Amino acid sequence: MSKIFAVANQKGGVGKTTTCVNLSASLVASKRRVLLIDLDPQGNATMGSGVDKSELQLSSYDVLASLLPPRKAIVQTSSGYDLMPANIDLSAAEVELLEMDGRESRLRQALVEISDDYDYIIIDCPPSLNMLTVNALCAAGSVLIPMQCEYYALEGLSALIDTITQIQKAANPGLKIEGILRTMYDPRNSLTGDVSDQLNEYFGDRLYRTCIPRNVRLAEAPSFGKPALEYDRTSKGAIAYLALAGEITRRESTAKHDNHNSGPRP
Ligand code: ADP
Numbered sequence: 001m002s003k004i005f006a007v008a009n010q011k012g013g014v015g016k017t018t019t020c021v022n023l024s025a026s027l028v029a030s031k032r033r034v035l036l037i038d039l040d041p042q043g044n045a046t047m048g049s050g051v052d053k054s055e056l057q058l059s060s061y062d063v064l065a066s067l068l069p070p071r072k073a074i075v076q077t078s079s080g081y082d083l084m085p086a087n088i089d090l091s092a093a094e095v096e097l098l099e100m101d102g103r104e105s106r107l108r109q110a111l112v113e114i115s116d117d118y119d120y121i122i123i124d125c126p127p128s129l130n131m132l133t134v135n136a137l138c139a140a141g142s143v144l145i146p147m148q149c150e151y152y153a154l155e156g157l158s159a160l161i162d163t164i165t166q167i168q169k170a171a172n173p174g175l176k177i178e179g180i181l182r183t184m185y186d187p188r189n190s191l192t193g194d195v196s197d198q199l200n201e202y203f204g205d206r207l208y209r210t211c212i213p214r215n216v217r218l219a220e221a222p223s224f225g226k227p228a229l230e231y232d233r234t235s236k237g238a239i240a241y242l243a244l245a246g247e248i249t250r251r252e253s254t255a256k257h258d259n260h261n262s263g264p265r266p
């Protein structure tokens with residue numbers, strides 16, 4: 001069974017897509033099988049993975065709107081992860097879904113048949129709490145929330161946490177917060193330290209120890225259609241995402257270890 005992460009934050013420009021592309025590449029570097037699902041009509045994760053969004057035959061739109069078997073829409077990327085691409089067509093799905101039965105769980109339904117093909121499925125959400133994000137949250141086991149350490153970021157976080165709570169109640173009781181990721185991190189800014197302290201207090205070990213620094217290589221890499229790991233593997237940004245993948249896979253093995261230890265004793 002794959003672990004399914006929705007990478008969500010209704011605020012735009014906080015590093016969701018950057019996290020999806022670079023975390024996918026870094027998990028591949030740790031020998032994990034990864035599928036990245038682009039669920040944003042802007043198609044930034046698609047372009048950032050080196051796939052031209054204007055030339056898609058099939059995309060996540062077809063999977064959501066017509067329940068196309070996902071394998072038909074999935075393409076391979078040069079970075080070693082698979083991609084279910086998206087483009088502006090997906091904005092139609094947002095509207096069409098409203099009329100459909102089981103509209104929140106179309107993605108969850110579609111992913112059942114590929115859930116053994118991958119170790120991780122990472123979903124890049126659009127910058128709003130719309131039906132596409134709701135589909136991602138219903139399909140996911142957990143939510144990874146990238147955020148910048150600014151004052152208003154905390155305000156936005158409570159709307160997201162409310163949505164997560166509603167989805168837990170209505171459709172996906174197992175949904176967890178996987179982790180809060182500090183992006184574009186600048187330790188010299190004193191507000192960053194204050195917000196970081198508050199996040200630590202509230203989320204404890206759900207706050208990733210890894211922080212993603214502001215790094216120009218991370219901003220440049222998408223225009224070459226590459227994760228930073230491929231564009232400049234020695235950059236601080238690439239190294240930070242490798243560290244994040246390490247933190248995530250260590251959590252995975254700690255969880256296995258804990259499950260094992262809590263099993264019946266002879
Ligand atoms: P979102 O998907 O949340 O809208 P993006 O990942 O597209 O956010 O990031 C917004 C912009 O900031 C993009 O231009 C991206 O290249 C840039 N960016 C993201 N993370 C970083 C970082 N750590 N350092 C520098 N630039 C970044």
Ligand code: MG
Binds near residue numbers: 016017018040
């Ligand atoms: Mg994005």
